Amino acid sequence: MNxxxxxxxxxxxxxxxxxxxxxxxxxxxARWARIAAESFSGFATSVIGCGVEAxxxxxxxxxxxxxxxxxxxxxxxxxxxxxxxxxxxxxxGQCVLTCPGTACFSGLAGDAQVPxxxxxxxxxxxxxTAKRIGERRYWRIPVMDGEFVCDDQVGAQHAxxxxxxxxxxxxxxxxxxxxxxxxxxxxxVPEVVMPFPGGxxxxxxxxxxxxxxxxxxxxxxxxxxxxxxxxxxxxxxxASVLExxxxxxxxxxxxxxxxxxxxxxxxxxxxSGVTRITAGNYGGKLGKFKxxxxxxxx
Amino acid sequence: MTRLALKDxxxxxxxxxxxxxxxxxxxxxxxxxxxxxxxxNRRERVGDWFRVRAGDDPAAVTFEGSCARLDGxxxxxxxxxxxxxxxxxxxxxxxxxxxEVAVSGSAGYGAATDMRGGTVRIRGNAGDAVGxxxxxxxxxxxxxxxxxxxxxGAQAGQRLKRGLVVVGGDVGxxxxxxxxxxxxxxxxxxxxxxxxxxxxxxxIGLGGAALxxxxxxxxxxxxxxxxxxxxxxxxxxxxxxLASRLGPFRRWAGDAAVAGRGELLxxx
Numbered sequence: 001m002n003x004x005x006x007x008x009x010x011x012x013x014x015x016x017x018x019x020x021x022x023x024x025x026x027x028x029x030a031r032w033a034r035i036a037a038e039s040f041s042g043f044a045t046s047v048i049g050c051g052v053e054a055x056x057x058x059x060x061x062x063x064x065x066x067x068x069x070x071x072x073x074x075x076x077x078x079x080x081x082x083x084x085x086x087x088x089x090x091x092x093g094q095c096v097l098t099c100p101g102t103a104c105f106s107g108l109a110g111d112a113q114v115p116x117x118x119x120x121x122x123x124x125x126x127x128x129t130a131k132r133i134g135e136r137r138y139w140r141i142p143v144m145d146g147e148f149v150c151d152d153q154v155g156a157q158h159a160x161x162x163x164x165x166x167x168x169x170x171x172x173x174x175x176x177x178x179x180x181x182x183x184x185x186x187x188x189v190p191e192v193v194m195p196f197p198g199g200x201x202x203x204x205x206x207x208x209x210x211x212x213x214x215x216x217x218x219x220x221x222x223x224x225x226x227x228x229x230x231x232x233x234x235x236x237x238x239a240s241v242l243e244x245x246x247x248x249x250x251x252x253x254x255x256x257x258x259x260x261x262x263x264x265x266x267x268x269x270x271x272s273g274v275t276r277i278t279a280g281n282y283g284g285k286l287g288k289f290k291x292x293x294x295x296x297x298x
Numbered sequence: 299m300t301r302l303a304l305k306d307x308x309x310x311x312x313x314x315x316x317x318x319x320x321x322x323x324x325x326x327x328x329x330x331x332x333x334x335x336x337x338x339n340r341r342e343r344v345g346d347w348f349r350v351r352a353g354d355d356p357a358a359v360t361f362e363g364s365c366a367r368l369d370g371x372x373x374x375x376x377x378x379x380x381x382x383x384x385x386x387x388x389x390x391x392x393x394x395x396x397x398e399v400a401v402s403g404s405a406g407y408g409a410a411t412d413m414r415g416g417t418v419r420i421r422g423n424a425g426d427a428v429g430x431x432x433x434x435x436x437x438x439x440x441x442x443x444x445x446x447x448x449x450x451g452a453q454a455g456q457r458l459k460r461g462l463v464v465v466g467g468d469v470g471x472x473x474x475x476x477x478x479x480x481x482x483x484x485x486x487x488x489x490x491x492x493x494x495x496x497x498x499x500x501x502i503g504l505g506g507a508a509l510x511x512x513x514x515x516x517x518x519x520x521x522x523x524x525x526x527x528x529x530x531x532x533x534x535x536x537x538x539x540l541a542s543r544l545g546p547f548r549r550w551a552g553d554a555a556v557a558g559r560g561e562l563l564x565x566x
Contacts (some may be wrong), residue, residue: 026523067526103523129498129559131481131524132460133531140524149523 001294003263005270006277008294013164013258013279014287018047018077019084020159020249021114022057022107025096026071030059036102037072039095044076044087045196048216052087053077053161053247055193066105067149073107075193077161077247081112084156089119092150097123097141103149108249110155117141117150160289163246163254165279166204166222167265172240174273176200178265179242185264191253192246201243204280219280238275251289259296299353300330302344304363311387312337312347314361315370319378319397323356361386366406372399375416388425391418392432394442407451410444413461417535418444426451426470429463429482437478439463445535452489455482458499464537474501477560481528485540488564496553496560503564504543510562514552519566521546 001008025040027033037056044054053076060071076091078084096104097120104116117139121128124141130152131138137152167182169175183199186192194200209217220226221233222241234241244261248254262277279293300322313336322330330352331345344350357378361371369387372380376396385403389411396416404422410429424446430453431438438457445464452470455463458480468486477496488503491511501507525545532541547563 066530067523068530069523069526127559130479131500131527132479133462133481133524133527134534138524138527140522146520147522147524149527 001297002270003266003277003297004268006266006274008262008266008297009276009278010294011279012281012284012293013162013291014281014284015160015162015164015246015254015289015291016286017288018053018079018159018161018247019081019112019114019156020075020077020108020161020247021084021088021110021154021156022249023074023076023088023092023154024060024065024071024105024107025074026060026065026067026069026103026105027099028069028101030070030072032099032101033070033072034059036096036099037074039099040091041074041076041193041195042095044091045201047077047079047083047161051078051083052091053193053195053245054087054091055195055199055247057190057193058187067103069103075191075247075249077159077193077195081114081156085114085119088114088116088154092116093120093123097143097148097150100145104151106151106154108155108157110157112156113153114156115152116154117152120148120150157249159247159249160251160254161247162287163248163258163289163291164243165258165262165265165277165293166241166243167274168234168238168241168276168278169272169274170237170239171273175240175242178268178272178274179244181267182244182261182265185260186244186246186257189253189257189260191250192248192257194244194246194257196245199244201245202241204241204243207282233278235275243280254289255291255296258291258293262293262297299355299358299360301351301353301360301362302330302348303351304361304365304368305347305349307364308347308367310337311367311369313370314365314368314387315373317344317359317361318372318375319357319359319380320376322359323378325352327352364403366403369406372397372418375399385422386420390420391416391444394418404448409446410439410442410463413439413442413444415442417442420444420446421448423448423467424450424454424465426453427456428454428465429458429461429480430454430456439480443535445537449486454484455480455499455501458482462531464532464535464540466540468505473503474499474560474562477501483528483532483540483544485543493553493560493562495556497557498559500560501562502544502547503562504540507562507564510550511553511555513554513558514550514562515554517549517551519546519548 041054388406429439449467471489488507490509
């Protein structure tokens, strides 16, 4: 199968079950809401090294936020509810509570609850107060510019993490341009985030390494500088490979984003320097979800 | 809708405890008229005092005629709707857990006492101790919302533990006395000694407050996110005009005679 002259491998992306939440971060201006959200998600690329994967889902107009101020919807994914709770406590505590004028709300009803304000409230040193408004319980923590307000708990649900595809091409600029085009298209899809820097990963990994202390290491089969030295997965003309990892609230959302991303990456055709699209998997033995590339593009 | 029309003005106080939608659901007009009604220490029947018309909607009950001496309307109800087309007596919605009670006129003493959930709407005025506690009880209202269009008497929200009390007009003295938590919003003026002995909770006096006690500390003027959240909630309850007046406020923290984590908010 090829799309605009770009080969689509007959393979699948293997993804995993995760726990996810959506946070709504608001501030006096959209700029400060984004600063808080970017701080939260800045070191949240992989659960292996960061404990959580997170990214900005979209900007929220004032009419869509609980407090009527501009905001950002942010998705966070972790391997368990406990891990998600710990990540929220640490990251909201260090990156949102600290950020001028912000407030933090649950953006998901979910099938379970993860502590937020009830874990952060102790920062108030006894001056914190809870306030129930309607069905929601908030914590008000005094800070130096007024109060930090957040939900007592946030909703969490089962989700999908680790959806992916790889873009292979004849030059680094060509592949990066295709990846940027893919990310721009995928950001229009709701309920997904691409947690790596700019949404793109250059350091795809394989499971394990020759070092006992390292559980994952470089995916040498896809490293173009090792083409002649290892059992490579690359064609001779491939000079660069970039991966896009997708986390989503549902399997359907990940599938939709994968399709949108591949179509955008291939939109300029083979003449742009993109030669092949493939995906990462573990033989289907580890992940609960499989996204077959050719089926997605039918 | 089941309609209960008073035959005459009540010469004595009656208890309407038994006349909630869930208790009347599925009964014919004749069956409802045969239900017992306590009149002092006498046992009479609903039909002795009311003309009953049973309707199609079992979740709705309407009281017609002046019910100013009919006490405990909606007491303990968990679901459904009660409409009172004139005044209501004392203890309207006492111990209510769900559903909605709407009064076109005014309500007497102790509306929403010991309320746990649901909504009480009073278009006119409310008597003393709205949202308060039963005698001997450590806490007053513990959930739900009481929305009063007119004024309320003394000790509105007394020992309030959770929930929302909104008074469009003025309230009498000692509003929020011994409050444990919860929120009282007053569109008009708040009478003397508001929040006396309050531990936590919020009293908002949009028309200012008289005689703020010396155990309240002036914490300055602030425009806080929590006001916006409360304003959104009031809008959802159909109180947009009141919502538009929320914040900024001068914040008085108190009552320092007790835990001192409550707040009294008044215009700057």
